[in-house]
Amino acid sequence: MAKKVGICAVAQTTFERSKDDIRFQGMALDVLEALREQVDVTFSRHVKGATGVDMTISVSDDIFDARTISDNGMTDVCGAHFGCEEKVAQEGIQALYYGLAAIQSGHNDMVFLIGHCKESQAQSRNMVTHVAFDPFFTRPVGLDFCASAGFQAQAYAAKSGITDEQLAKIVVRTRENASKNPYTQDIGKVSVEDVMASEMLADPIRELHAYPVSDGAVGMILATEDVAKKICDKPIWITGVGNCMDSFFLGDRDLTSNFSLIKAAERAYKRAGISDPKSAFDVIELSDQYAYQLPMWAEGIGICEEGKGGKWVDANGPEKQNVNTSGGMLAGNPLILGGFVRAAEAAFQLRGEAGDRQVDNAKTAIAHGVMGPAGQFHSIITMARD
Amino acid sequence: MKVKEGIHDPNVTTTCSAKDWIAITLGKLDGMTAFTAGKLKVEGDLGLLTKATQFFKKYTPPAGDDQVEEGEELIVKKQILSIPQRFATGPVMGKFLNSFKEKKIMANKCPECGRLQLPPREICAECVVRATDWVEVGPEGVITIMDVTYYASPDPLTGESRETPYISAHFLLDGCKGHETLWHELNPEDRDRAKKGDRVKPVWNENRIGAVTDIKYFELID
Known part of the structure; x- marks a missing residue:
């Protein structure tokens, strides 16, 4: 990596099934205020000579927000008034990528990142992801992200031999972990039998295999090495970043090859100087929107042998390697914020602020985000503390 | 309404009250009817003005089944997107x-x-x-x-x-x-x-x- 960039502050709201008492602007403001309690920053661009945040990057989904260019209606709570604001409509972890680029390019010293989504605003999450498809072909044949994931899960089960019981074990562990994370919604604990008896959504994906609909917001402040050391005690350094976009049409892809995730991870590892991912990370946060994705993405980032995800689950791999100790995305984050929240969780862990779910002496972490049908786009951020 | 600037050598010039002009542009008043009634005065190429009426057709929203004219090769698909939503104030x-x-x-x-x-x-x-x-x-x-x-x-x-x-x-x-x-x-x-x-x-x-x-x-x- 070129110039060092530090995460100086990190905050999030709780994630709930439906935050009926607050607008998305209000959620973003709660995050902004929490960040300003951690670091003393200004947004006074109109005051001559003032220093502080000089770029805001927001993350939002226009369809959930039901307005176009939805970021324009909330620049006040982003601290972007009289300044610069840019929006990420891709997976939210990309906000870290753009913030990093803005700082490493030398254009900005301090960047504020804010992601928010109220999935509860739409009658159905699947209706929203259905609209991600083109109107001529993929929409009329009935695709949405859940149905696409069903295809992938089916193909992955055929390749790896992962069983319904192994998928159920993942959900049971997720909910155990979620009970220790005060930011996730109260989704309750379940047994393997409960999961295996839950309704089928898109074979082999069951209702309890899918991440719950949720509302919430997450934010960070990034800064150059000099500024980071000045404004905070324990900056978390971004050590590597990589991403990769695969084909939009499912037919163009080998759905089980993990092609774009492998590429994204390779690029991040190269920048971070990581040669053995199995031993490189104390904390691993993966965006598991559906249960089958936890072992599949684990294969993709190289912490588990290809095609052996099922055995890895049976061998307690997720527990041994501290994968999704937060509960992961299966414990409930909005689709667009999955990777951003993973990165926030990794930063909490490295700062030693993860409460009951804290991994002892965590020094290095990897966060992963995914967007598009059946893992079309993957993005990886690696980080470390001094 | 007086227009002082513009094209100095127009093919056709129309004169009409602001109220009637708005009615014509909204499709509420037919241009030819306005002309016959003396509400719209025309100097120059009347034929060109007749062609220009297509600009004043009131916008009609897409509705009904796809209508593809015979021999037309490019298909336009019409669809209304609807996702019911609720917003906390x-x-x-x-x-x-x-x-x-x-x-x-x-x-x-x-x-x-x-x-x-x-x-x-x-x-x-x-x-x-x-x-x-x-x-x-x-x-x-x-x-x-x-x-x-x-x-x-x-x-x-x-x-x-x-x-x-x-x-x-x-x-x-x-x-x-x-x-x-x-x-x-x-x-x-x-x-x-x-x-x-x-x-x-x-x-x-x-x-x-x-x-x-x-x-x-x-x-x-x-």
Whole structure:
């Protein structure tokens, strides 16, 4: 990596099934205020000579927000008034990528990142992801992200031999972990039998295999090495970043090859100087929107042998390697914020602020985000503390 | 209406009252009928003007089955997207809208710069602090700017368009200053006589539900 960039502050709201008492602007403001309690920053661009945040990057989904260019209606709570604001409509972890680029390019010293989504605003999450498809072909044949994931899960089960019981074990562990994370919604604990008896959504994906609909917001402040050391005690350094976009049409892809995730991870590892991912990370946060994705993405980032995800689950791999100790995305984050929240969780862990779910002496972490049908786009951020 | 500048060697020139011209552009008055009735005077190439009428066809929203003319190769697919949604107003916008039920207009105030916000928002963008104080303003005020809109975007679901023309206006309500104006509508009947600086009052609907439309419009105080 070129110039060092530090995460100086990190905050999030709780994630709930439906935050009926607050607008998305209000959620973003709660995050902004929490960040300003951690670091003393200004947004006074109109005051001559003032220093502080000089770029805001927001993350939002226009369809959930039901307005176009939805970021324009909330620049006040982003601290972007009289300044610069840019929006990420891709997976939210990309906000870290753009913030990093803005700082490493030398254009900005301090960047504020804010992601928010109220999935509860739409009658159905699947209706929203259905609209991600083109109107001529993929929409009329009935695709949405859940149905696409069903295809992938089916193909992955055929390749790896992962069983319904192994998928159920993942959900049971997720909910155990979620009970220790005060930011996730109260989704309750379940047994393997409960999961295996839950309704089928898109074979082999069951209702309890899918991440719950949720509302919430997450934010960070990034800064150059000099500024980071000045404004905070324990900056978390971004050590590597990589991403990769695969084909939009499912037919163009080998759905089980993990092609774009492998590429994204390779690029991040190269920048971070990581040669053995199995031993490189104390904390691993993966965006598991559906249960089958936890072992599949684990294969993709190289912490588990290809095609052996099922055995890895049976061998307690997720527990041994501290994968999704937060509960992961299966414990409930909005689709667009999955990777951003993973990165926030990794930063909490490295700062030693993860409460009951804290991994002892965590020094290095990897966060992963995914967007598009059946893992079309993957993005990886690696980080470390001094 | 007099147009001084423009193309100096036009192929066709039309003369007509502003009112009739609007009716023609909205498709409410047929151009040929206006011409025969003497409402529209034409100098120059009448044939060219006849072709120009296609510009004045009122916009009709897409509806019904695909209609593909014989021999046409490119297919246009029509689809109406509909995702039912619900929006929380939150404590700030919610308080503002709720006060409409009692025929009150509430602004919120920045504790640092004292600026009033209409509609109220969570934060003062300039000071980046929560705007926590509340002030009742108006309900009377003056017009600071007004504009007449002659078209209406149809509702994508119903295909219905609102009545046109309608008058958008900024009102500086009593108790507000500078740019602390409220955007709403002016009674269309006041169109020809209203001007900047005129005093107005809100006309409230009988049944108020806590919506911005609880104010039907503002009207001139005679």
